[in-house]
Structure formats: structure tokens, C-alpha cells
Amino acid sequence: MKTKKDIILLGSTGSIGESALRLIRENRDKFNLIGISAHNNVKLLSEIVNEFDVPNVVLSNEKNAKDYFGKYELNVGSLCLIDLAKIKCDIVISGIIGMSGLHAAYTAINYGNDLAIANKETLVSAGKFFINKSKEKNVKILPVDSEHSAIFQCLNNKNISRLDHITLTASGGPFLNTPLEYFKNIKPQDAIKHPVWKMGKKISVDSATMINKALEIIEASVLFNLSSNKIDVVVHPEHIIHGLVHYKDGSVIANLGLPDMITPLSVALSWPNRLDLKLKKMSLVNINKLTFFKPDLDKFPGLKLGWDTLQSPYCSPVVLNASNEIAVDCFLKNKIRYTDIFNIVDETLNFYNPTKPQNLDDVIEIDKIARKHALKFTNKVD
């Protein structure tokens, strides 16, 4: 019997990559890293290749290839990233943020690989196509972010007809207690300071605007086949409860844990089994208090877009995601104000109402057009 799982890690140098490598490093008897990719960070990529002895290596941005010093051959360019995802393995981890990871993740499924996905944007924009393809190919899509992993762990498919609703928790981000009148002066350096999770800049800003949670609503709808009225969001600053499943008999099943990406990653990579990770144990006595609040939609209007766009599930989520990526990028470059992020997303959603995409190419086309419109609105900001 094969005892190790073969893993391909797309996006090995980002925050998900870092957690995945920590997990694999500490469980070398369970996992075998057979392929990795990075986009820019060729130094770290080389180090990972040498540490984990990874035979299949891809750098998607060819510009930095000359600095590679890994002991296996380097393949360069985005087509090689697609080829990497085709290699037969037990599970592909998609840790590439934004839309760049879309094709590679889809290819993984299309070639019969299970997919552990940490990439919200992919499921938000093209979720239905992913789910349909995964059913066709009989492969699993395993969520890696803590909220969806929580729901995944608490849902019992046998009881799905008795599901009342699910609750996604939100830390509330760094501006939970900041008065609305200060919001226009929020700077990028304030927005990327997330109170709970150490994450990339884009995701940290999404968390600060709570558009992160809007994307998660859409993601949950896709992953668990739920209509928008079955998904609730509660602000929970301690972020110990990651998600709850409410059944119609009054039972609520929840997933809790200290914030550590390694746990949901481990769940995805081992399911239906679990690993022994020797982590710090969660103690409710030490935590002492868990609090819960209704999200403030005046301060975080972006959150509402999660439910709103689910009314037209095949198109608006793509526009939401694309315009948000543009707006956040402009905010991080100090071109627009924090409060403009929502305005640009909202204007783009109102202006551009594409027809329902029929395939992945349509999604990419809609995404491209939405970005153009968003950029146009960004330039209009004074």
C-alpha cells in the first residue's frame, strides 16, 4: 500500500505555500512534494527545490529565471504552470492568489487530480465550472481557507436536507472599531495590519473592507450548493469559531481552533483522516471570552455585495472580484482612497452587466472587461 501522498504545490512562495511547506516538512512520512511553482521569488523557489528535493519546478514569470539555483531543471512560463498541474498526483494545492491561478487549478481537476484550493477568486469567478468539472472527473475540491474548511468539517452530507443555514465568522478586520468618519483617511499601511491572520497585502485589504467575506459568501454558495439566504455572517473578533452549521433540529455544529493555516491545510490534505500536528492546544479557559456582533453594513458596504451578486450567480461575482482586485491594487499604490474601493466596485457592478458565461474563456473575458471598466472608474477618482 502506498503510504505517502504525492503533492503538487502551486504558489509555493506565498503565505499558503509557506504553511503547506511547514506541514509537509513536519510530516515527511505522509507527503511527498513532487512539483512546485512560484511567480517571482526565484531565490526561495530554489531553496525549496533543494530542501524538499522537488523534481518538477516552474517559475511562471520568466524575467527572474537567471537567478535560479535549484538542483532540478527549471521550467519557465505560464504554460509550464499548466503542464505542472497535469502531472498525476494525489492532490494539487492551489496557493496562487488572484485570477492567475484559474487555469492551472482547473487543469488539475480536468486531469483527475484532487484540488486543495486556497484561492477565493477562482471559486468566486468560476466556481460552477470547477464544481461541474470535479463531478465529471470524480475528484474532490477541498477548501483550505479556515472558514470554508470549518463548514466542510461540520457538514454532514447525510443531513443536508435538514440544514437550516450556515454562519461564516469574520474577524471584522483592523477597522472594526474605527468610526466611519475616519475611514476616508485610512492608509494602506493601516489596512494591511490584520489583527488575527498574517496574510498577503491583497487579502489583508479585502479583510479590512470585508469584501473578503463577500467573496467567501459566494465561495460558500458554490462549494456547498447553498442559496444566498442560507448564508449568514457574524463578526467575531477573537476568530476562534471559524464557521457554524445550523440544523433544523436546533443543533449547531461549529469548528473552532487557534488561527493557524496549517490546520485547514492539514484537513484538506488528509481528509477523511486527520494528522497529529503537535500544535499549541486551544484552551477556552485561556481564551476566556468569545464575542459576536452584527456586521455594520454602513461601515462595510462591500460585505453586502456577497449576497447581492448571488442573485445573478454566473456573472456579477466575476465583476465583483475583478473590479475589487483593480481597486485594491490602486489603493495599495496610493492612487485611490480606502473608501473608493467600494465605490469603484459598486460603480463597475452597476455599469457592467455581462451575459452569463458559458465556459472558462467567457469568465476570463468578462474578468478582463470588468478590470478595464474598474480601471476607468479608478482614474476618475479625484
Added chain:
Amino acid sequence: MKTKKDIILLGSTGSIGESALRLIRENRDKFNLIGISAHNNVKLLSEIVNEFDVPNVVLSNEKNAKDYFGKYELNVGSLCLIDLAKIKCDIVISGIIGMSGLHAAYTAINYGNDLAIANKETLVSAGKFFINKSKEKNVKILPVDSEHSAIFQCLNNKNISRLDHITLTASGGPFLNTPLEYFKNIKPQDAIKHPVWKMGKKISVDSATMINKALEIIEASVLFNLSSNKIDVVVHPEHIIHGLVHYKDGSVIANLGLPDMITPLSVALSWPNRLDLKLKKMSLVNINKLTFFKPDLDKFPGLKLGWDTLQSPYCSPVVLNASNEIAVDCFLKNKIRYTDIFNIVDETLNFYNPTKPQNLDDVIEIDKIARKHALKFTNKVD
């Protein structure tokens, strides 16, 4: 295909019986009540017979039989109670408190009936015999109290090797914030005011001394085959989280819900399915805050007996349970002080160390002797 489950309800006039009848009343398309028993309350028993059209009726205390007015024949006496449990059905609910329910519950299993058990004392005193018999007869023992139902719902048998520990929550009872120096003056009327649950007097006092939780530790050990070091207790006054299962990968699965016995009863009667109960929905936003504390073993020394007696799992739990029943009874009759309850239990445990029981008769014999000793200590109290 049979669509209704045939139910026998032992102890139909107590608090468990009341909840069970509410559940059956609201789900007449799912359940068919084919047998009931009561001990004293012949008026209520008669009403239940007439309302639910129950053909098999037992009154275990013959004294009150003359007042029976149900439309089916009444069978009288404790032997008839045993016969009732023998009738083939889908599930027997044991809602009889104390040791009186022991034989009938055991008979239910021995005759191949699944058993929904709300009777701590039975599992504490004779749990191993129940578990072994249920395995032999291939029947299920389904916990009905909220804490064990919580653990039952959260445990995934596939992951049992990766279980780190479980946490049972305790409301802390009415004296959680009462200073220790006032404990000697606590009166029965104070002790039976439980802050969360409406329960019988005996259980309310157990909750006030936290000996209730000691019994639950033993019960959990038996039901889920856990050693004492795998069972933690946390005081959680809001009593919204009923139990937690901590896995070695850092994931914690918890069961939450508004306090209502009907939910765990419904879980036991429908498992692995669930019912649609139209209950008030739990809202974390309305609850706002959940708090957690370390139990104060100076104020509640009885709690520690749960772990202590698990060191000799075949005997001391019987003595603990028996001596506690005597002490609580004397306290409720104003014969001893609140603080004497623990002292009497502790003295009995220290004085009487029986040999390991080999069968149910041994358990009953040990129980009887322990009661005598406890009563002796009770009479010595000045």
C-alpha cells in the same frame, strides 16, 4: 417501507418524559408511542395513554393504581416495567432517574432494542455492562443529555485515533459566583434553582454541587471509551456550547444550541438523520458573549471525584453515585447541610472500597451497601 419509529418511553411523567412527549406530539408522522411507564403520577400517566393511544402501560408503584383512568389496561409493579422494556420496538427511551431505571434499561438492550438514555446513574454505575451488552446484541446506546449528545454529534469514529481530548461544559450551577464562606448556609430551595435548565430536584442539586459533572465525566468515559485524562471540564455559564471534541490537528468540533432537551432527544431518536423542529433559532449576535472559566475545585470538590473514581472504573463510580443519591435526598429533606453532601460522598468513598463487580447483580449489591454506609455517615452529621 415502515415510516414510523415505534417508541417505548420509560418514565413518561418526569422532565425527560415531558420533552419526549412534546417531540412525539409534534412529529406524529415519525413516531409511534407503543409503551409508557410512570412510577407515581397515575393521573398524568392516564392522560398520556388517552392522548397518545398507548397500548402498553405500566405503573411501577402499585399504591396509586386505583386512580388510573386510561383507556388501555394498566400493568402494575416493577416486574411489569421489565416486561415493557422487552417489547420489540425501534427505540426505548429511559427517562427514569436514579438506580430504579437500571434493570429496565438493561433489559431493553438485552432484548435487542436501541436505547436512548437520559439516566446518568445507570451509565455511571453499570456503564461497562451496558456497553458490552450493546455490542453483543448489536444495538445502539444513544445519549440524551445535552453534553453527551454534543460529543456524540461531534465525534467522527473515523478520526478517533486522532482525538486529543473532549471538553464537557458546565453551567456552573446557581452558586458559581457565591463566595465559599456562604456555602454552609445554602438551603434546598436555593440549590434547586438552576440558572439554565428546568430539571428535577435531584439533578438540580447535583448541578449545584457540580457532582452532576463528575457523573458526566464517568458517563463520557464509558460512552466514548476515553480515559480520564482525555476528558476536560470548562465552566461556561451561558451554556450555549454543550461539548467540544479536540483533534490532534488543531481542529475542534463543537455542538452549540439554545438549551432545550428536545434537541438532543430528537438527535437520539432520528440519528443519523435529523428532524425539522421549528424551534427558535440560535443567534450568536443576540447571545453576544460566551465566557469560559476553570472550575473552582475548592468550591466544588465533588467535581474532582469524576476523575478520581475513574482510576478504579468498576467500583468507585457505583459508590460515588449511591452515596450522592443518599446525601442529596437527605439535603433535600433538610437533614444535612449543603456542604455535607460532598463530605458524605467522600467519606463513603474512603470507607467502602468494594471489589470489582462481575455483573449487574454485583453492581446492585455494591450500590445497596454504599447507600447503607452513606446513610450511616449522614446520621453522624451534627
